[in-house]
Amino acid sequence: MSPELMAPVMFGALVVVLLAGFPVAFSLAAVAAVFGIAGVLTGQFTAPFLLNMPLRVQGVFNGDNFLAVPMFVLMGLILERTGIAEDMLLALGRLFRKQPGGLLVATLVVGSLLSAITGFVSASVIAMGLIALPTMLKAGYEPKLATGTIAAAGTLAQMLPPSLVLIVLAEQVEVPLVEIFHAALLPSAMLVGLYLVYVVAATRWRPALAPPLGQAAAASVSAWKEVAVAAGAPLVLILAVLASIFFGVATPTEGGAVGVCAALLIGLAKRRLSGQRLAEALTNTGVLCSSVIFLLLGASFFMLVFRGFNGQLWIEQLFGHLPHGQLPFLLFACVGIFLLGFFLDFFEIAFIVVPLIAPVARKLGVDMVWFTVMVAMVLQTSFMHPPFGIALYNLRSVAPPAVRTSDIYLGAIPFLLLQMLMVAILVAFPGIASTPPPAATLTDQQVEDALRPSPDLSLEAPADLTPNK
DSSP states (O other): OOHHHHHHHHHHHHHHHHHTTOOHHHHHHHHHHHHHHHHHHTTSSOGGGGGHHHHHHHHHHHOHHHHTHHHHHHHHHHHHHTTHHHHHHHHHHHHTTTSTTHHHHHHHHHHHHHHHHHOOHHHHHHHHHHHTHHHHHHTTOOHHHHHHHHHHHHHGGGTSSSOHHHHHHHHHHTOOHHHHHHHHHHHHHHHHHHHHHHHHHHHHHOGGGSOOOTTSOOOOHHHHHHHHHHHHHHHHHHHHHHHHHHTTSSOHHHHHHHHHHHHHHHHHHTTOOOHHHHHHHHHHHHHHHHHHHHHHHHHHHHHHHHHHTTHHHHHHHHHHTSOSSHHHHHHHHHHHHHHHTTTSOHHHIIIIIHHHHHHHHHHTTOOHHHHHHHHHHHHHHHTTSTTTOHHHHHHHHHSOTTSOHHHHHHHHHHHHHHHHHHHHHHHHOGGGSOOOOOOOOOOHHHHHHHHSOOTTOOTTHHHHTSOOO
16 A cells, blocks of 8 residues: 555544444554554554654643643533532522523523533533533523524533633644633633523523513522522632632642632532442542543544555545635634534544644634634534534433424524634634734843944954945
């Protein structure tokens, strides 16, 4: 086989294996092993080249960003096991019960906090589906609007810091995590605002879609106190962790550790952190982080062999057939990631696809912080798109039989359009999620050195500086 064909054949073999349904982590490692042996036998690279794998593994475990993953996962699972989200939803529902669509507003607010805490789309959608959907259906809410709101709130886990998605992407594109958190905060807030505006406008226009709880009294001082107690602690926790990271007081890993300690204190204060719940949170954290590690190791092995066949040059040649410039590349990359999100999980896209296109984006001069936020936003849109959206599958698994699958699909469309609008806003105004270039600053010593004459110049130097005629 021609050496130039090894990289595309290797990539094609991976696609076939994944479509066959084999576990992704072991598929990556198996394909890499087979083609690694083939590369040595055909003389594409020598056997010692494969010994770089231990160095790549060491680099993975030395990454500061990945050290924060188990901390944020454990923090989210502790708060989830202690019923914090359910308390927040009930308290906010009581506060807005006289308003049409009050439970929808409460769901979006609680879903935003829960998404920021858990960092997983599936976990957020399933949790909100179990907590909020029965209450809204019992109150007479239209199933389409109720399910669409829950799915949209759950997919915010892609964007809201400290999202696990952003942590993984920051490591793959080799961008400081703090800059990613900074850049994702405003687009996330804007998207939540779009959701709230749509829900409020729709229910004001047609109150029958989400009728108020007429038998309830107006919100009282006790209701506000209930909201402050239920939502105040997790909100303060999230803001404190983000503020400590944003302002450089703590690294992401240290911020996650503080968040875990605070989550433990909140669970103890509410007397809901039993030994069994803590054991479940620790076990699920270990299982999830182990699966991520195995997937990352398999992806690292695959990328090592793929680069041994000069696969990065093949990728660059593929993009070289596009019209020159950043916009065609970004359009092709976003559409490709959007379509892959129908069939692949986020981690598979992050560990396989993003490392292939990130060097091309960097070579074209794309702001990698903006590019990372854009990838997260596109994936969020992909997870909401019927009929393939992962968030819709998750919601279907916990929705009552009375809720039709078509209701879930139709309810997701308005929120999908809002997400596409947010993607268009990011493309039109990249400054929303980009990092300004650092200001050029010189120290006093550098200024003095620049003004000091060079010792190599002789006294006759002015005569040599006359222009040639």
